[in-house]
Amino acid sequence: MLYDDLKMNGNRILSRLLATCTILVMVSCQQNILCEIDDKNADSGIYDLDEAACFIYSEVNDESIDLELIKKVLELEEDYMIELGIIVEEPFDKDENPSNLVLDLDELADHVIVQKKVKIDREKLLDIYDSETNYLEFVGLLE
Numbered sequence: 333m334l335y336d337d338l339k340m341n342g343n344r345i346l347s348r349l350l351a352t353c354t355i356l357v358m359v360s361c362q363q364n365i366l367c368e369i370d371d372k373n374a375d376s377g378i379y380d381l382d383e384a385a386c387f388i389y390s391e392v393n394d395e396s397i398d399l400e401l402i403k404k405v406l407e408l409e410e411d412y413m414i415e416l417g418i419i420v421e422e423p424f425d426k427d428e429n430p431s432n433l434v435l436d437l438d439e440l441a442d443h444v445i446v447q448k449k450v451k452i453d454r455e456k457l458l459d460i461y462d463s464e465t466n467y468l469e470f471v472g473l474l475e
Contacts, residue, residue, distance in 0.1 A: 367399075375472035381406060384467045391463040397456060405452070405460055408444050437461050 367386030385402040392402075413419040418435055441457050444450050450457075468474035 377472050387467040388463040412443050
């Protein structure tokens with residue numbers, strides 16, 4: 333009888349210990365986000381939101397900025413560019429000069445912070461967009 337009680341209590345303790353360890357591992361993983369940027373994507377001409385966010389996260393290196401916030405402001409940037417006609421469904425002819433396609437980062441920052449009410453410091457937001465420029469160069473979409 334004593335053995336059965338110890339075994340039952342031991343299983344409960346072990347279950348609680350495993351649950352606690354699982355929670356600690358999850359929190360630890362959330363705080364130490366591991367990002368990988370595949371060197372094979374260099375000059376690929378392909379923009380990947382998750383990879384861009386990871387690239388930016390590693391460049392910005394600011395604990396107050398997480399991957400979800402980066403993805404959110406990148407998605408808002410894309411929406412804004414669609415509204416302005418900078419991003420279109422039909423690709424433009426490579427022989428055309430797209431120099432009239434300009435994105436004003438100050439106006440974009442105002443749009444994200446004021447109109448979309450994202451709580452982020454303006455300088456930090458501009459740092460994210462500056463790092464995105466580096467990502468665009470990495471994948472070969474910007475010279």
